[in-house]
Amino acid sequence: MRKNFLVFGSPLIEQPEIDEVVASMKSGWLGTGPKVHKFEEMFREYKGSKFAIALNSCTAALHLSMVAIGIKPGDEVIVPTMTFAATANAVIHAGGIPVFADCEKDTMNISPEDIARKITSKTKAILPVHFAGRSCDMDAIVDIAKKHHLKIVEDCAHAIETEYHGEKIGTFGDLGCFSFYVTKNIVTGEGGMAITDNEEYANQIRTLGLHGMSKNAWKRFSDQGYKHYQVVYAGFKFNMMDLQAAIGIHQLPRIDKYWKRRQEIWNRYNEAFKNLPMFTPAPVEPNSRHAYHLYTLLLDIDNSKITRDEFLDEMTKRNIGVGVHYIALHLHPYYQETFNYKRGDFPNAEWISDRTLSVPLSPKLTDEDVKHVIEAVREIIG
Numbered sequence: 001m002r003k004n005f006l007v008f009g010s011p012l013i014e015q016p017e018i019d020e021v022v023a024s025m026k027s028g029w030l031g032t033g034p035k036v037h038k039f040e041e042m043f044r045e046y047k048g049s050k051f052a053i054a055l056n057s058c059t060a061a062l063h064l065s066m067v068a069i070g071i072k073p074g075d076e077v078i079v080p081t082m083t084f085a086a087t088a089n090a091v092i093h094a095g096g097i098p099v100f101a102d103c104e105k106d107t108m109n110i111s112p113e114d115i116a117r118k119i120t121s122k123t124k125a126i127l128p129v130h131f132a133g134r135s136c137d138m139d140a141i142v143d144i145a146k147k148h149h150l151k152i153v154e155d156c157a158h159a160i161e162t163e164y165h166g167e168k169i170g171t172f173g174d175l176g177c178f179s180f181y182v183t184k185n186i187v188t189g190e191g192g193m194a195i196t197d198n199e200e201y202a203n204q205i206r207t208l209g210l211h212g213m214s215k216n217a218w219k220r221f222s223d224q225g226y227k228h229y230q231v232v233y234a235g236f237k238f239n240m241m242d243l244q245a246a247i248g249i250h251q252l253p254r255i256d257k258y259w260k261r262r263q264e265i266w267n268r269y270n271e272a273f274k275n276l277p278m279f280t281p282a283p284v285e286p287n288s289r290h291a292y293h294l295y296t297l298l299l300d301i302d303n304s305k306i307t308r309d310e311f312l313d314e315m316t317k318r319n320i321g322v323g324v325h326y327i328a329l330h331l332h333p334y335y336q337e338t339f340n341y342k343r344g345d346f347p348n349a350e351w352i353s354d355r356t357l358s359v360p361l362s363p364k365l366t367d368e369d370v371k372h373v374i375e376a377v378r379e380i381i382g
C-alpha cells in the first residue's frame with residue numbers, strides 16, 4: 001500500500017509560477033494589476049473571444065453573468081441538478097430562481113429534452129454545465145434558446161480545453177465562465193474568468209467586479225498618477241489579484257501538455273476498469289474535445305457487495321483521495337426546503353448521485369500514482 005496520501009485534485013505547480021509569485025510579492029503590487037491584464041489577454045486569445053474579464057472565482061463570473069444578462073427577481077434560469085452548488089447559487093444571488101433539469105445518464109450533461117419541458121413564461125436563460133469536461137449538446141441547446149428567446153451562460157468550470165464540433169466551448173452562449181480553482185485543469189489558487197463577445201456585458205462585469213467603480217479604477221494607485229473614479233453600481237469585490245494571475249500566466253501555456261497527460265491517465269483507467277462491476281465514462285463524442293477534468297466511475301451497486309460510501313472509505317484507507325461529483329442539487333436540504341424538490345424528481349441524476357465517485361486525474365500524478373489508484377480500485381472491487 002502507498003505510504004503517503006494521494007490528495008485528490010492536487011495541482012502541478014512548477015518553478016516559473018513560484019518565481020513569478022515571489023516577484024509580485026517583491027514588487028509590492030499584489031492586487032489587480034498588469035499581470036491580471038496579461039492573463040486576461042492570454043485567455044482571450046486562447047478562446048478567441050472579444051473580451052475576457054478575470055475574477056476571483058468562477059462563482060463570481062457566473063453571478064455577474066446573471067446580473068449582466070438582466071436576471072431580476074422572479075426570473076427563471078434552467079440549470080442542471082447534476083452540478084456543483086455554485087451554478088444554482090449564482091442564479092439565486094442575482095435574484096432569480098434556478099429551475100432544475102435532469103441530465104442524460106451516459107454523458108451526465110443536462111438533457112435538452114428536459115430543458116424544453118421546463119420552459120415557462122418566466123424563463124430567461126439556460127445555464128448548461130459541461131460536466132467533467134464533456135461538452136453539452138450545444139446544437140440542441142442553442143436551438144431551444146433561439147426558439148424561446150433565451151440567453152445562454154455556459155458554466156465551463158470543468159471545460160477549459162473543451163471543444164464542440166470544432167468550436168471552443170464558452171463561445172456558444174452569451175457568456176462563458178471558467179474556474180482556476182486548485183483542482184481545475186489550470187489553476188490560480190482561487191480564480192475565474194468570464195468571456196463574451198458583447199462589449200456591454202464585458203464592461204458591466206468589469207465594473208461590477210470591482211465595487212461598481214468606473215473603468216480602470218484598479219489603476220488609481222499606479223505610477224500614472226492618482227485617478228478619480230466614479231461609483232456607477234453597487235458592485236462586488238470579485239477582482240482577481242496579480243498574485244493569482246502570476247500563477248495563471250505560466251499555467252496557461254502548458255495547458256495542452258497537461259491535457260495530454262490527463263488523456264493518457266484517462267485511457268489507462270478505461271483499460272484497467274473495463275471489466276469491473278463499474279461503469280466507466282461514456283466514449284468521447286466525435287468532432288469534440290473532452291477536457292478530461294474528472295474521471296468518474298459509477299459503481300454497479302446492484303451487483304456489488306459494497307456501497308459507494310464504503311468504497312470511498314476503502315480508497316481513503318489505501319491512501320487514495322477521492323471525490324463525489326455530485327450528489328444532485330435537488331437532494332440537498334436548501335433546494336428541497338426552498339424550491340420543494342424531492343427525491344424522485346430527476347431519476348437520471350439520482351441514479352448517478354447514488355453510484356458516482358471520482359478518482360485522481362491530475363498531470364501531477366506519476367505512473368506509480370496511477371498504478372496505486374488502479375490497484376486500490378481493483379483490490380476493493382475485484
Ligand SMILES: Cc1ncc(COP(=O)(O)O)c(C=O)c1O
Binds near residue numbers: 057155179
Ligand atoms: C460546475 C462548477 N461550477 C462552478 C464552480 C465554481 O468554481 P469556483 O470554485 O472557481 O468558484 C465549480 C467549482 O468547482 C464547479 O465545479
